[in-house]
Amino acid sequence: MVTPVPPVPLASGRDAEVFALNGRRVLRRYRNFCDTAPEAAAVAHAARHGYPVPEVYRAQGGELEMERLYGPTxxxxxxxxxxxxxxxxxxxxxxxxxxxxxxxxxxxxxxxxxxxxxxxxxxxxxxxxxxxxxxxxxxxxxxxxxxxxxxxxxxxxxxxxxxxxxxxxxxxxxxxxxxxxxxxxxxxxxxxxxxxxxxxxxxxxxxxxxxxxxxxxxxxxxxx
Ligand SMILES: Nc1ncnc2c1ncn2[C@@H]1O[C@H](COP(=O)(O)OP(=O)(O)O)[C@@H](O)[C@H]1O
Ligand SMILES: [Mg+2]
Known part of the structure; x- marks a missing residue:
């Protein structure tokens, strides 16, 4: 299933777009199909050991749904x-x-x-x-x-x-x-x-x- 997203992304890079789903969640979606599972596994390992990463809620195909962060890069x-x-x-x-x-x-x-x-x-x-x-x-x-x-x-x-x-x-x-x-x-x-x-x-x-x-x-x- 492809998650419905707002018409304008928060950010758009070469490989992926990042959409705000609501005040607490963003969706990162790869343009070409890509398996986000290895990325989610890396983030989960870091999080498990107290390293500062956004919480990942869902990784499916080319979609990664995660905690929305606030602040400048x-x-x-x-x-x-x-x-x-x-x-x-x-x-x-x-x-x-x-x-x-x-x-x-x-x-x-x-x-x-x-x-x-x-x-x-x-x-x-x-x-x-x-x-x-x-x-x-x-x-x-x-x-x-x-x-x-x-x-x-x-x-x-x-x-x-x-x-x-x-x-x-x-x-x-x-x-x-x-x-x-x-x-x-x-x-x-x-x-x-x-x-x-x-x-x-x-x-x-x-x-x-x-x-x-x-x-x-x-x-x-x-x-x-
Ligand atoms: N969890 C997040 N919460 C809020 N904004 C985010 C989040 N993840 C990414 N972004 C926004 O999207 C931009 C691009 O995200 P990033 O994951 O670095 O992808 P890429 O560099 O491949 O385009 C970030 O600079 C930031 O502005
Ligand atoms: Mg980046």
Whole structure:
């Protein structure tokens, strides 16, 4: 069954739209069929261990119904100057440290639960504190992979042509790597390889990855 939704979404991304169902619930719906069960399972694991996520009420096919959060994303709050790049970076690094401190879902070989897209646009600053959304890419693995991905995203955005966003990302990279618990460079080649294989990326976007990885390495070396 396809849930009836309001005519205008709260937000619309490349792969999914988010609709407010009422004051307490939102529906995230993927445009192309996609199984939201793995995403819901990741969120449920995080929630079970006290990690700040929206409560998931239903995951069926390409639909995910969850708690409606109130507050700006950390990206919007940073662009507005309501929160400094230093503070935003510290929160990002702390959210990673907390996530990677949760018990893993399998044996030691499987590692820890990773978000694999933790950037300021996927953190909502709610009255109960920062809450992490958008668990589409969540998987199990080595925490350094998650750190490398966030650092790479900050480096890539810092290199982009959108001045306020680029300035913000550039200002976040050094404090983010300084606050991480782990090494954001150790697995960066693996992250570059993963992203290079992403069919959503254009060849131009893929071509920017090595330079961004070099910037992460340089930033990490400078603060070591
Ligand atoms: N649980 C939620 N409550 C309120 N708004 C949400 C919720 N989840 C997502 N949103 C809104 O939808 C936007 C996009 O959601 P997100 O899950 O990050 O999808 P994507 O980045 O793939 O478009 C968020 O920035 C936020 O504005
Ligand atoms: Mg998102």
């Amino acid at each position: 950390m990206l919007d709050a940073s662009l507005d100057g309501r929160i400094s790049p230093q503070e935003s970076s510290r929160i990002l690094a702390e959210l990673h440290t907390r996530l990677h401190g949760l018990p893993g879902r399998g044996g030691a070989a499987q590692g820890r639960l990773l978000h694999m897209d933790l950037h300021p646009g996927n953190v909502v600053l709610t009255p109960r504190g920062p809450v992490v959304i958008d668990w589409t890419n969540a998987r199990d693995g080595a925490p350094d992979l998650d750190l490398a991905l966030t650092a790479l995203l900050l480096a890539l955005t810092g290199d982009s042509a959108d001045p306020p966003l680029a300035d913000l990302a550039e200002a976040c990279l050094a404090p983010y790597v300084a606050h991480t618990t782990g090494d954001p460079t150790r697995l960066i080649d693996q992250v570059v390889a993963l992203r290079s294989d992403d069919p959503n990326l254009t060849p131009e976007e893929v071509a920017l990855l090595p330079r961004a990885a070099a910037l992460v390495r340089q930033t990490w070396a400078a603060q070591a």
